[in-house]
Amino acid sequence: MEYANRSETDVAHDILSEKNEAMYYKELVMEVIDKKRKPVQSLAQAISEVYTLINMDSRFHYEGEGKWGLTEWNPPEVKRTHTTRAGAAAGSKTSRRREKLLEGIQEE
Numbered sequence: 001m002e003y004a005n006r007s008e009t010d011v012a013h014d015i016l017s018e019k020n021e022a023m024y025y026k027e028l029v030m031e032v033i034d035k036k037r038k039p040v041q042s043l044a045q046a047i048s049e050v051y052t053l054i055n056m057d058s059r060f061h062y063e064g065e066g067k068w069g070l071t072e073w074n075p076p077e078v079k080r081t082h083t084t085r086a087g088a089a090a091g092s093k094t095s096r097r098r099e100k101l102l103e104g105i106q107e108e
Contacts, residue, residue: 003035008050009057011035022069025051
């Protein structure tokens with residue numbers, strides 16, 4: 001695949017998609033730099049630039065311990081909703097109680 005005309009983040013996305021597992025950021029960034037075959041004057045600066053681009057792209061997810069994966073690998077958070085009328089009534093009572101507690105705290 002030709003990587004020269006693709007963005008660093010697209011290349012990183014391809015690499016992670018192919019490996020199908022999270023990678024240590026430095027290994028991922030070095031592979032991006034290698035595949036792009038872009039001349040690098042300062043390796044530290046190139047690593048910093050690519051890392052920053054990955055960090056700002058919502059397609060990537062920080063897994064912890066220096067490893068990055070793809071956001072699509074993580075199921076979206078499910079918000080719990082009350083399905084029964086009794087549950088909805090209990091939820092609204094809880095909300096009102098919280099509001100009153102907060103009002104009391106703010107007045108102090």
